[in-house]
Amino acid sequence: DAVALSLIMDLFTETADRAKAMGVFGFVCSGGGSIGALAGGLLTNAFNWHWIFLVNVPIGVAVVALSLGLLPAGRAPGTERRLDVAGAVTVTLALMLAIYAIVNGNDAGWSSTRTLTLLGSATALLGVFLLNEAKVRLPLMPLGLFRLRNLAAANVVGVLWAAAMFAWFFLSALYLQIVLGYSPLEVGLAFIPTNLVMAVCSLGISARLVMRFGIKPPLVVGLACAVAGLLLFARAPAAGSFALDVLPPMLLLGLGAGIAFNPVLMAAMNEVAPSDSGLASGIVNTSFMMGGALGLAILASLAGSRTEVLLAQGAEHLAALNAGYQRAFLGGALCAALAAAVGGLFMRSRAAGARAGET
Structure with missing residues (x-):
């Protein structure tokens, strides 16, 4: 992802073209998510869960081979290779x-x-x-880059948003499979609407919103949609139905992610000089990964703690599990709300065309 974003920054210098390119990037990521969710369910149903990891080996080999053959091997003059x-x-x-x-x-x-x-x-x-x-x-992470206001804010937003979304993806799958009794294939199918809505918004809507309103309004609106979706999940009952209790919040989460993904990336990337685009993309990717890992650990522990308390009080097992998941979804909504607040308060809305050092 970091390499792809860096290439987009270098190849598309006009703000409108870059917004469209990042929209296509988001569309591809969403499409991959849809295919992955469905393929994961099919493989788990047909074989076992080990295959959702094994199938990535030939895919990874193919990506490496294509990258070696298609991407330029050169590097900018005067650059130095050294791993920190x-x-x-x-x-x-x-x-x-x-x-x-x-x-x-x-x-x-x-x-x-x-x-x-x-x-x-x-x-x-x-x-x-x-x-x-x-x-x-x-x-590895030049601290001086964090003097750029939008880049710093985008990374905080990325940590908080990833914390909410990674935990939601994992725990909602458990809710569907354990509490509602879905099969692995049905769980994979259930996630397709989210990814499809995200793909459509990334490709056709998000870039236009950024070009018309700047970075901040679409970011805040998208994260607000995510907050609403997580709050709806936080009230999903143990005997919930897909049409009433699962599909509406999933559509809201897909809408929010599709609208907000592009502004976050542009906020992180557009203030840096071209020579630092690779570093900026690497930092924002790291923020997403760190936020996702820590958020999943914290919110899953929160869910487990709530479940243990209710079981000790004599609650029925599925009801206790569901209450734990609800607590975690509520925590995710809080993370997304904090991300929206950071974006709304600290980002410059019209920095989409600015780069460090430009007037």
Whole structure:
């Protein structure tokens, strides 16, 4: 994704063309999500869940082969290749320890020595990472880029939004399969409307909204749709129906993602100089991945904690599970609302055509 976004920035210099190109990028991502959800259900039904991972091996090999054959091998003159090993190791270890501590917090106890040690170690490693990035000549994440207002805000939005969406995708699949009794194939089919709406909005609507209103209004409206969808999921009953309790919030989430995806990317990328487009795209991708991993860990732990409390009080198993999922969806709605607030308060709406150093 980071490489693709960097290529879009370099190849499409006009704001309108870039908005359309990013819309196509979002459309392709959504189409891939639809195919993946359906294929995952088919493979799980026909074989077992291991195949949803194994099928990616030949796809990955094909992508590598096509990239080697089609993408230019050259690089910009004067650039230097050097991997920030210390930065990569410290931030990866920090994220792993934090996620492990959060996922196991309910079992080990949040005030236990193990949990506190893991969280403390993760915090210390994050501090080491930031110190390293401030001093190393070719950092993994140049901290100076965060002086760009829209890029900094876009990364915060990306963390919060990914936290909500990753957790929703995982926990809603569990809700459909465990609480409502759907088969893996039915779960895959249930997600298709979300991806289709997202694809249509990314390709045909989002770019036009950005060109007419700037970055901020479409971003806030899209995230507001996501908040509404998550709030509807937070009230979905244990005996819910697809037409009344699942489809409406899924359509809202697809609409919100399709409208907001393009503005987030443009906010993160359009203020940087062309030479830094690869770094900016890498940073925003990292923010999405980190937010998704941490958000899933936190909200899944929140769901598990709520379920355990209700089971201890004698609640029926499915009702307790559903209440846990509802609590997590409510937490996801809060994350999306915070993302909308950050975008609305801190982003410059008309920065779509500006780059650092331009007048």
